Amino acid sequence: MKTPSNAQQRGQARTNRPERTQVEMQFFSLDQLVASDHRIRLVWQYCESLDLSPLYTRIQSRQGKAGRNSIDPRILFALWFYATLEGISSARRVAELTTRDFHYMWICGKVSVNYHTLSDFRSENSELLEKLLADSIAALLNQKLITLETIGQDGMRVRASSGSGSFRSAPTLQRLQAAAEDYLNELSERTEEEAAKISKAKQAAQQRAAKERIERIKAAQENLEELERRRKEKRSRKSKSTPRASMTDPEAVRMKMADGGFRPAYNVQFASDGETRIVVGVSVDNQGSDQGQMLPMYQSVCSTFGVMPGKYLVDGGFTKATDIDSMDASGTAVYGVLKGVQKQIEEGKDPHLPKPGDSAAMKRFRERMGTAGAQKIYKQRPSVAEFPNAECRNRGLHQYRVRGSKKALSQTLWHVLVNNYNRFKCLGFLPNLIGDPCVVAAKS
Structure with missing residues (x-):
């Protein structure tokens, strides 16, 4: 059966048809194309408030010297920040959006970028991203908006780029x-x-x-x-x-994933504040388990912020006896799951009673986890420690697009900064960090 033509299909119906050949002159700016309350404006304000001085010191184009201007690093930073917020992790995709999406075009402001520059920028600034994370937490501590009294730690395995x-x-x-x-x-x-x-x-x-x-x-x-x-x-x-x-990513190790399969991956560790769910520490390595990961993260948080958490919440994979001893000596109480609890209960044994060879700290840990108060505190762990895992997964952190643990850490830090930005916004901390009390009126 022959399909009727467009004119036959319209019949006597009157419709407004597209006119694409009419020549006309239009005057508008990029700023007019973005709504005044769009979240990209708040993102740009936040990016402008960050200290990106190390990025500018690397630029060789200087006043009074010959040479082409460099792309402003704040543009590249804002592009990746906003792309991560939207769950985009491909440099080619971001470069494409800068040519046809008004919000990405607004960030660039007529400055052209390519995917090579974007890709290099994402993976070469792990030290700066760590400093920005530490500076934002330190600012909140100084303003007494957070205390870090309770810390929750959890890990997740992210598929490596290699096959x-x-x-x-x-x-x-x-x-x-x-x-x-x-x-x-x-x-x-x-x-x-x-x-x-x-x-x-x-x-x-x-x-x-x-x-x-x-x-x-x-x-x-x-x-x-x-x-x-x-x-x-x-x-x-x-x-x-x-x-x-x-052969392609030498640092990647085959690990057992959440679905039971074994694939090349990295072990990502997050430490989060118990009250605000803000990430205060992050690490990426190729250790196949969480055993022994608690003490290094704890020491990193303490040395970076000069604060000794009172409570540290972890699951059973972290409860290493030597780590518990060291943290107990520093005055931090660990709340976690004892190994083999279910088996001991089935055998009619009390897992919270001291065992031969237990240190004094381990005995206190067992006794503490046998109390109702400790169990009530430990119930907070999933909502604290697993919160950043879910947020990063929801924004596309399923597989790295870069190779090597250092570059993987950089990609993870972008997700951490975006996670914390969302927490700052929800908790009303952004005005304190940006320094503009009117910024709370901006919607996102």
Whole structure:
């Protein structure tokens, strides 16, 4: 059956049809295209209030000297901040939005950016992002808006950028290294006739790729040695599987994920304030478990902010005896789950009674967790410690787009800063941080 034409379909109906050939002159600014109460304006105000001085000191274009102007780092910062807020993690996607989305165009203000610049900016500023996180918490502490009396810690595993098929055993890595070195020697020993057939740019690209491959193989071999060292420290039963390391992301380790499967991942740790759910500490490593992660995070929070938490909430995976001893000596009470509680209850034993070999701190920990008051305090843990995990997941932190633990930390810190920004806004802290009492009127 033949489909009737558009004119036949309209019949006698009168409609307003699109007119795309009419020439007309329109006058408007980017500022007029963004609503006065849109959240991008509040985001920009917040980004303007941050100290980004280290980014400006790197710029080589200076007043009175020749050269092209650099992109203002605050533009790049605001682009990634707003993109993370919207759950966008692709540099190509952000670069595309700066050409057709009014809100991203408003941030740029006619300054063009490309995805290479955006990608480098996201992953090369972990130190600055950590400083911004610490400065915002310190400002709230000075204004007595938070106390850090109670801290909750939890971890989550985020899929690495590398694939499962990129893992190789030690003998395979040795063969690949030898082959890569031979290939690099061949490139260096080309005759003049062979080199004349290939452009200098392509020759440089081939040599650079070969060197980078050798570096990744060596890093993978070093990671294998680290994995073997960890196995010896644990004194666990030797695994039948051969240890392997990734060729594309040497620091990534296969970990057991929430669905029970094993995939290349990193272990992300968050420490959150008990009253406000603001993240005060973050770390990224390739440890396959949470065991031993509590004390380093605790020490980091104490040294950074000069505050000793009174209560520290963790789940059963963190309760390492030596960590509990150290924190108890500092005056911090740990609230967590005792190992093997259910099994001991089924056997008719009281898990809260002291055991032979327990230290004084461990005895106090067992007795404390047997009281109703401690159980009531511990019930706060999910809402405190797991809150940032869910917020980061909801904004797309399921798999890293970068490789290496340092770059993974940078991507995580963007999510942490956005999480804290939302908490500042909900709690009414933004005016104190921005310094403009009228900012509370802005909607987002």
